[in-house]
Amino acid sequence: xxxxxxxxxxxxxxxxxxxxxxxxxxxxxxxxxxxxxxxxxxxxxxxxxxxxxxxxxxxxxxxxxxxxxxxxxxxxxxxxxxxxxxxxxxxxxxxxxxxxxxxxxxxxxxxxxxxxxxxxxxxxxxxxxxxxxxxxxxxxxxxxxxxxxxxxxxxxxxxxxxxxxxxxxxxxxxxxxxxx
Amino acid sequence: xxxxxxxxxxxxxxxxxxxxxxxxxxxxxxxxxxxxxxxxxxxxxxxxxxxxxxxxxxxxxxxxxxxxxxxxxxxxxxxxxxxxxxxxxxxxxxxxxxxxxxxxxxxxxxxxxxxxxxxxxxxxxxxxxxxxxxxxxxxxxxxxxxxxxxxxxxxxxxxxxxxxxxxxxxxxxxxxxxxxxxxxxxxxxxxxxxxxxxxxxxxxxxxxxxxxxxxxxxxxxxxxxxxxxxxxxxxxxxxxxxxxxxxxxxxxxxxxxxxxxxxxxxxxxxxxxxxxxxxxxxxxxxxxxxxxxxxxxxxxxxxxxxxxxxxxxxxxxxxxxxxxxxxxxxxxxxxxxxxxxxxxxxx
Numbered sequence: 001x002x003x004x005x006x007x008x009x010x011x012x013x014x015x016x017x018x019x020x021x022x023x024x025x026x027x028x029x030x031x032x033x034x035x036x037x038x039x040x041x042x043x044x045x046x047x048x049x050x051x052x053x054x055x056x057x058x059x060x061x062x063x064x065x066x067x068x069x070x071x072x073x074x075x076x077x078x079x080x081x082x083x084x085x086x087x088x089x090x091x092x093x094x095x096x097x098x099x100x101x102x103x104x105x106x107x108x109x110x111x112x113x114x115x116x117x118x119x120x121x122x123x124x125x126x127x128x129x130x131x132x133x134x135x136x137x138x139x140x141x142x143x144x145x146x147x148x149x150x151x152x153x154x155x156x157x158x159x160x161x162x163x164x165x166x167x168x169x170x171x172x173x174x175x176x177x178x179x180x
Numbered sequence: 181x182x183x184x185x186x187x188x189x190x191x192x193x194x195x196x197x198x199x200x201x202x203x204x205x206x207x208x209x210x211x212x213x214x215x216x217x218x219x220x221x222x223x224x225x226x227x228x229x230x231x232x233x234x235x236x237x238x239x240x241x242x243x244x245x246x247x248x249x250x251x252x253x254x255x256x257x258x259x260x261x262x263x264x265x266x267x268x269x270x271x272x273x274x275x276x277x278x279x280x281x282x283x284x285x286x287x288x289x290x291x292x293x294x295x296x297x298x299x300x301x302x303x304x305x306x307x308x309x310x311x312x313x314x315x316x317x318x319x320x321x322x323x324x325x326x327x328x329x330x331x332x333x334x335x336x337x338x339x340x341x342x343x344x345x346x347x348x349x350x351x352x353x354x355x356x357x358x359x360x361x362x363x364x365x366x367x368x369x370x371x372x373x374x375x376x377x378x379x380x381x382x383x384x385x386x387x388x389x390x391x392x393x394x395x396x397x398x399x400x401x402x403x404x405x406x407x408x409x410x411x412x413x414x415x416x417x418x419x420x421x422x423x424x425x426x427x428x429x430x431x432x433x434x435x436x437x438x439x440x441x442x443x444x445x446x447x448x449x450x451x452x453x454x455x456x457x458x459x460x461x462x463x464x465x466x467x468x469x470x471x472x473x474x475x476x477x478x479x480x481x482x483x484x485x486x487x488x489x490x491x492x493x494x495x496x497x498x499x500x501x502x503x504x505x506x507x508x509x510x511x512x513x514x515x516x517x518x519x520x521x522x523x524x525x526x527x
Contacts, residue, residue, distance in 0.1 A: 050522065057523040070516040073509050080300055084499065087466045098471050102206040102222070103335040103456045103481040 202283070203230045203261070205455040206479075207237050211306045213462045213500060215293050217270060221263040230261045236284050236455040238276040239263060269293070270306070286450040287313065287487070292495075299505050303466075307495035308457050308480075310487040313447050316376040317369030317489030323361045331358045335481035338471075362485070368403045369489050370444060375399065377440035382433055391425050391433060398424055452484040463500035470494055 022028070056062040156163050203223040210218040221239060223230050229247075232239060243263040250258045267273050270293040277289045288311035296303045324332060331339070331354055342351045375395045382388040395402075402420070421430040421437065458479040459470075470478040480494040 054519045054522040057519045063519075063523075066516050066519070070513050073513065077300055077509070080298060084301070084466055087497075088464075091465065091467060098338060098473060102204055102224075103337055103454075103479070 202236075202453045203234055205236045205453075206458060207308075207455060208458040208460060208477075209291070209306065209308070210460040211293070211304065211462060211496075213295075213302070213304070215269050215295060217267045217273060217291075217293075217306075219265050219267060219273065221261070223261045223263075225259045226256065229259050233281075233283065235282055236453045237289075238280045238282050283451065283453045284455075287311065287452060297502075298499075299502065300509070301499040301501055302463075303497065303499045304462055305495060305497045306459055306461060307493050308459070309494070310482065310492040312487050312489055312491050313450055313484075314369055314373050314489050316373045318365060318372065319490050320362075320365050320488075323365040324358065328354065328358050328361060331355065332362065333481075333486065335471075363407060364403065366485075366488070367406045368399065371399050371402045371406070373444050373447065374437075374440050377443045378433065378436050381436040381439050381443075385432070385436075387429065388433075391429055394425055450484065452482075454482050456481060457494050459494070459496040461496050461498035463498045465496060465498050467497035468495060470496065 056066060156166055203225040205221060205223045208220040208222070210220065212218070221235065221237065221243070223235060225234075243265040246262045248260045248262070250260055252258070267276075270291040273291045277291075280289070290309050290311070292305070292307040292309060294305045296305075320332060321329060334342075339355065342348070343355060345351075375392060378395065379388065379392045382391070405420070421434065425433065456479055457470075458473070458477050459468075460477050465472075465476070465478065468478040470480040473479050478496045482492070486492040
């Protein structure tokens with residue numbers, strides 16, 4: 001065991017003493033130095049670009065200004081979108097969707113009729129234009145009224161007592177009108 | 181009294197109805213982002229060819245006009261006139277309205293356009309406005325709630341559909357309420373206008389302020405008399421006047437009051453032919469007070485009651501996104517975020 005250890009030491013000594021005969025050692029040295037310098041230069045360059053782009057992060061007022069501007073942009077965006085969404089949803093709730101692209105008919109003569117009822121004037125010829133639909137509606141209403149009151153009028157006519165009562169009430173009403 | 185009034189009106193209407201042949205017209209404003217407007221008219225009539233004078237909005241030979249005839253399955257003929265014109269701005273449309281010779285030339289109309297730059301979006305607003313005919317009336321919104329106002333501003337098509345559809349009883353009640361409130365609103369506005377007109381006509385006369393004040397105090401009372409249909413007889417017999425302002429004043433101001441009534445008649449008797457307004461906006465619609473048709477375009481009916489006491493503003497608002505602003509803002513936010521991360525790493 002001991003002799004093996006000695007043998008190993010001997011071989012190691014022989015190998016240490018018999019160094020390889022290197023040629024162009026200076027060239028090798030230069031190459032190694034160049035490689036090391038190049039690595040360092042690349043590292044330096046990348047550090048400068050990032051520093052250049054994000055240099056503002058080291059300037060207090062600039063950092064604060066840009067962060068404030070970003071917050072303002074986000075707030076404005078959120079506010080605008082919220083307002084728009086709210087308006088669109090209100091529109092959806094309120095607006096009626098209809099098939100037509102053109103409305104027909106109108107209640108346009110209502111006002112005129114009211115005016116003539118107010119002033120007690122007669123409707124002048126040529127100045128009233130109403131649609132057939134409106135005329136039909138008026139005739140229908142008139143017939144409905146006539147039908148509704150015909151039974152009542154008949155009933156009153158047939159009963160003299162009731163007739164007297166109604167006439168009395170009507171004249172009473174007229175008297176009240178005059179005593180404003 | 182009521183029966184008599186209704187009968188008289190019906191009888192007169194039956195005799196005096198002279199025409200119902202006005203064309204059904206739809207005016208479409210296609211609004212461009214730069215504020216220019218392409219205006220299109222479509223007029224349909226079943227009573228023969230459409231004359232330029234029949235058209236409800238300003239329209240002349242400078243428009244590109246196309247006439248056609250449509251015959252339906254039953255053989256009924258409809259005359260159709262389509263016209264189109266490009267307006268460089270809304271001001272040019274307003275100039276046309278100022279020189280209006282259409283069948284609705286008696287009313288004042290105008291258009292409005294506004295564009296707002298809001299960084300992420302551009303917002304647009306276009307409106308067709310019909311000016312009010314009465315200047316001393318009350319806003320209809322003083323008399324009706326939101327639901328009733330919706331009903332009031334609904335076109336006949338929609339009203340008839342609702343009255344004959346499901347939930348018709350509820351709509352019938354709503355319709356009756358709106359009719360009653362409409363009467364009250366019109367009468368009250370009419371009385372207010374009449375009082376203002378008396379004040380104007382009798383200006384300078386001794387005691388006019390006192391008289392006007394008395395009428396103003398009795399405005400509600402006069403309105404109720406009209407609603408109860410007691411006004412006709414009381415007015416013609418002069419009782420209203422005498423009771424309110426005294427016999428002597430009644431004699432002095434009777435002529436002014438009669439003239440005032442004629443003035444209101446002129447305000448009321450403006451001929452107005454209804455038509456439909458459509459507004460096609462650039463971008464997405466974000467606000468309107470109109471209806472929306474099946475193509476997603478806002479549209480409005482017109483009716484002389486709508487602009488009796490307040491301007492009738494038919495408006496649509498829309499927005500278009502500013503893509504460049506979105507991209508710029510995104511890049512800026514990323515840049516700031518990257519800067520913050522960079523600082524944390526370097527620390």
